Amino acid sequence: MRMKRLISITLALVLVLGIGMTSVYADGWGNGKVPPGLAKKIFNDTDAFKWAEKAIEKMFQKGLINGIGDGKFAPKGDVTKIEAITMALRVMGWEDDAKVITQLPKQYKGDKVDKWAIGYVALAYEKGILDDVDMMYFKPLAPALRHEVAKYVIRALGYEKEAQKNMNKDLPFVDASLVPQGSVGYVYLVNDLELMQGDNQKRFNPMGTMTRAEMAVLFSRVDDKVDTGKDRAVSGEVTRIYSDRISVKVKNKTETFDLDSRVRVYENDKRIDIDDIKIGSKVKIEIKDGKVVFIEVVDKIEDDKIITRYSGVVKDIDKSKPYRLAIQSETMVMMFEVVDDVEVIFRDGKGSFSDIQKEDEVTVVVDRRNRVIKIEVAKKYVKPIENIKGYITNIDLGRRYNEITIDKKTYDLASDAEVKIDGRYKKLSDLKIGMYAEAELEDDVIVYVDAENVEKTVKGEITNIIKSVEGTSLKIKENKTNKEYTYLIDKEAKIVIEYLRNAKIEDLRKGDKGEFEVQNSVIVEVYIDTAVEVKEVEGYITDIELTRRYNEITIDKKTYDLSSDAKVKIDGRNKSLSDLRIGMYAEVVLEDGVVISVDAENVKVTIEGEILDIIKDNLGTTLKIEEDDTDKVYTYAVHKDAKVYIEDLRNAKIDDLLKGDEGEFKIVNNIIVEIYIED
Known part of the structure; x- marks a missing residue:
């Protein structure tokens, strides 16, 4: 799919169909000879943009940009945000992935996205080129600002973390203060990598728009520095030129390549004919679909890739951090450091670094610091069996699917999963919340569960009684640890309360103390001891609150519940609660934390x-x-x-x-x- 243009839907269709080139070229060579007039220009509106013409033709030849039809490129036209991210995806070799996506991310709340662009927006979000903020406010047809394009490019190259580290850098531009704070790191890197630089007055113009000519130059530079593995780029010395082939010496080995009928040739940023190339010239050639489509004659051969690919067989692997990987390519063994968040792709999906084994055939993508940032493994992903241990916190056995939650993480549960409880074979329906389980996870589905009933006795005090649709739960403060735990009480639980016959759950009270038998986080037996705890406290009354609902008395800044029928004496005489005053000195008696008598005196x-x-x-x-x-x-x-x-x-x-x-x-x-x- 071609990039959308703002001009009209018709022009967008022109791009998609790629008919912009039909008015420029004849039907092909026919006689096998290089045709005369090979240096004829592709677009008829780029004469005033000599500084961009090489980049425009190179990117066109590689199928990365298109004209707008009628032999025009519209070099002055502004680039939209959707065009910028589309170009970023194309140059990185991800366009095929974008074409198969038909839905926007569920997080997307921005402006309407044309049908052809949905996959590009979705993949840009998946690749991190667009973030959550973009999902909220993205305007695909709005002009892309230069600082935004810098962000898209750096993120596409995988340098997001490095950009974040450079957010406080001083930028070498006279208009650096105009760069939004959140874009400083991206602008710094895009300049450092010599992808986007200021004008001859040292201005970056961060809030300015980018023309199509500027876009072609930018992404041509990106293309020069990125090895995507899609189409081949070769540098070497010309040894022979045929009518339809060219031979180049590459690293002491001569290779011959077929020439495309529309191959373009440049030297010193000027278009030349192929027969102007001299034997012994140093060249960079671009290959698409097995044929040379673009040749540049250069003074010297430089390898300034910031992303490079190597293929070989894994000979050594260190899966402890920092990760390391050694691969053998032909007769050479290369050792690489691997980034912590390396992307690992198998033939049938994503995996992790720990899934790679010795002798696996791999292609690694390394950054300019020679660190592996992506690994492509030439085999299907075989996920190892994973062992899960913990307490069962939920079970859902439905008609359509089964789920089990272990330590608050939920897994699919195979309907034919093998189950053992306390060493005996059981059914799925015998599993209970609160059991301790060891399970085997295969392809993200639990296929085996070995569980055991968990029984314990808790001694403590009921601090709260909670009633819900599930039943009654008790919050218990454990004597041994002083920690509070909440347990559901079985509706058939055995309740024993001292001096009370046929006790029921409804007879339990806050403050009751005793022993609680718990099985799989459910109370099955309760034994309450009714012995009363008596305590004496003395000090100055610092607050009193008498209400209809409850009474409280504070002595030396510690507050206690005050029984409404508490006995009160003041200076040796019987009095009522209302006669108590702040500032009196009092001796009080508490039973189970409640004041039942007050002996006070005026001070x-x-x-x-x-x-x-x-x-x-x-x-x-x-x-x-x-x-x-x-x-x-x-x-x-x-x-x-x-x-x-x-x-x-x-x-x-x-x-x-x-x-x-x-x-x-x-x-x-x-x-x-x-x-x-x-x-």
């Missing part, structure tokens, strides 16, 4: 000192007093009916008090009830 003190501050608010008046004997400062609330005596002032009131007044202050339960001020 009375008298201090002499000076008023340092008077604080008034909606709660009343508070005095800050510095005590004469200790020089310590205390803050007390003043009772609204407190008696106030000020020398030489009749009928004194709280409002008559002044900062600096000195005198005697009588305090009951931290509240001032009498004040005597000296003149």
Whole structure:
């Protein structure tokens, strides 16, 4: 499928059918001779773009770009986002994979994607060229900005991690501040790899668009540096030129290649005829479908690939990190470091590095640091049997399929899986949640289960009782570990409560203590001991809360439930709960954590000192007093009916008090009830 153009659907169909070249060439050689006028240009609108013409013709010859029909290329046209990712996929050799995909990723929420482009968007997401943010906001027909194209290219090359490491790099462009922060690493790498560079004024123009001519140059550079294994590229010295063939010396070995009838030849960025090539010239030739389609005469042969492929047989493999792999290619053994997230492809699907064995025939793809980033294995994937161990946390035996969950991970369960429980052969239906199981996983399906009932006795206290559609569950605080565990209680569980005949689940209460027999995470027997725990606590009352639903009392900042019929004494006299006051000193008795009696006393003190501050608010008046004997400062609330005596002032009131007044202050339960001020 050809890349979509914005001009119209008709032009897009022109690209797909590839008819743009029919107006340029004749029917072929016919007589087997190189035709005259071989240097005739392919497109009639690229004369003003000499700097891009070689790249345009090379990429056209390789089938990686097309014209728009009528012998035109439209070099000034803006490149859209969908065109940019399509080119990235083509240059990497992934177009065939894109063509068979018919659905967008479920994460895609962007603008409408034309039917022909669906596979390209989906594969770009799978390959990491587009990310989750792109899936939300992707606009396929919008012009691609230069910093976005940099991102697409670097991701396609597999340098995403390296880009992330370079996000804080200083860029060598005068407009570096215009590069979005999230694109800095991509722009840095695309410049470092000499794929996209600034203009003669050192501007990168990150927010600018890219023309089709610029795109051709960019992806021609990418193509030069990538060995995809799809079509062959060869560099060497010309030894002979025939009418329909060319012989080239490649690494001390002469090879002869058929010439395509439309082969294009360039030297010093200028188009020449094939008969202008001299014997002994150094050339780079591009081969498509077994024939030479493009030749460039160069000054010297350089191997500047950033992605290269090697094929051979695995001779050694280290599956512990850092991974290493040695392969033999002809008579040479090559050792490579392998990246942790290496992509491994078998003939019938993906595998992992651990699945590769010695003597496997492989093709490895290495990056510019000579690290293996992809391995293609020339055999079908045979997944080893995997052993799974853990507790069964769920079982679903349905009519259509079976599933078993072990330690919260769910697996398909074969209907004819062999089952053993406590050493005896059983049925799938005999498996229970809570059993400990050792299972064998073959091709992602469990085919064997060896399970055992798990029985234990838990001693502890019921901290909560939870009722749901599944039944009743108890949250139990274990005595030994002080940890809380929740267990479903079997509806037929045996319940024994001391001094209670025929006890039932409904008779259990929060706070009950005892022993709980648990089988496969389900309580089957309960034994409750009703012995009451008695405890005494004493200290100052710091808070009291009396409500209709519950009562609480706080002593020395620790809060306890307070029984509504608790016995109360204050200063030796029987009183009610409502007579208790904050600041009293109390001795309380608790049974099973609930206060059942309070013996309190009013705390009375008298201090002499000076008023340092008077604080008034909606709660009343508070005095800050510095005590004469200790020089310590205390803050007390003043009772609204407190008696106030000020020398030489009749009928004194709280409002008559002044900062600096000195005198005697009588305090009951931290509240001032009498004040005597000296003149």
